[in-house]
Amino acid sequence: MTVAPMLGVGVIVPTGTGGVLLGRRITAGEQPSWGLPGGKVDQPGESFEQAAARELAEETGIELPAGAMRVLAVLLDHQLGRPRLTAAVLAPPSGAPAEVTEPHNCAGWERFGANALPSPLFHPSALVLGRWLPGLAALPDATYAYPVARD
Numbered sequence: 660m661t662v663a664p665m666l667g668v669g670v671i672v673p674t675g676t677g678g679v680l681l682g683r684r685i686t687a688g689e690q691p692s693w694g695l696p697g698g699k700v701d702q703p704g705e706s707f708e709q710a711a712a713r714e715l716a717e718e719t720g721i722e723l724p725a726g727a728m729r730v731l732a733v734l735l736d737h738q739l740g741r742p743r744l745t746a747a748v749l750a751p752p753s754g755a756p757a758e759v760t761e762p763h764n765c766a767g768w769e770r771f772g773a774n775a776l777p778s779p780l781f782h783p784s785a786l787v788l789g790r791w792l793p794g795l796a797a798l799p800d801a802t803y804a805y806p807v808a809r810d
Contacts, residue, residue: 665711668711669697669787672721674782675771679788682718682757683766684781694781695788696721696757697745698787707746715750719768720758727751732790736802738782747787 672680672695681693688712696718700710716722731747757768771777773792780788789795790804799806 663742665739666700666744667716667783668700668707668746668748669695669784670711670715670748670750671695671787671791672719672723672750673752674717674754674770678751678770679773679776679791680719680757680768680770681736681777681780681784682768684764685766686764689784690779692779692781692784693777694784697748697783697787699782701748707748711746711748711750718761718765720760721755723750723753730801730807732807733805734783734786734790734802735805736782736786736799737809738754738799738802743783745783747790749791 675713681695684692696715697711698714700707702713703709707730708725711728712723712725727750729749731749734745734747736743759765759767786798786802
């Protein structure tokens with residue numbers, strides 16, 4: 660039986676002073692963890708950058724233009740027993756307040772220094788942060804990172 664792959668984005672919103680925005684994930688059926696804003700690419704014709712801007716606004720109320728988003732890498736993992744492709748997307752720095760717009764999934768947003776990240780991190784968020792913060796963690800087995808080359 661073939662299982663459909665998942666396609667998503669993880670959005671790194673830096674503070675401009677070395678920090679990053681993370682939310683306390685409380686999604687039913689999952690272990691509580693800390694994660695980046697993000698979600699599925701699910702709109703017809705949507706790019707990774709557009710999905711990142713949309714998900715960021717939907718989850719936090721922070722509106723940043725898709726044109727200011729930059730894809731750092733694409734990550735492939737099989738942690739859930741099916742392929743999951745996640746784009747690591749870097750947003751421009753923002754100190755805008757983050758709102759809890761999905762209280763069934765997120766208990767609050769906080770900014771953490773890059774050297775003081777909370778744990779546990781949501782698996783895809785840890786992979787995405789590893790593309791932004793070299794040396795965060797090695798990629799686990801059956802996980803692949805494809806850096807995006809820019810002209």
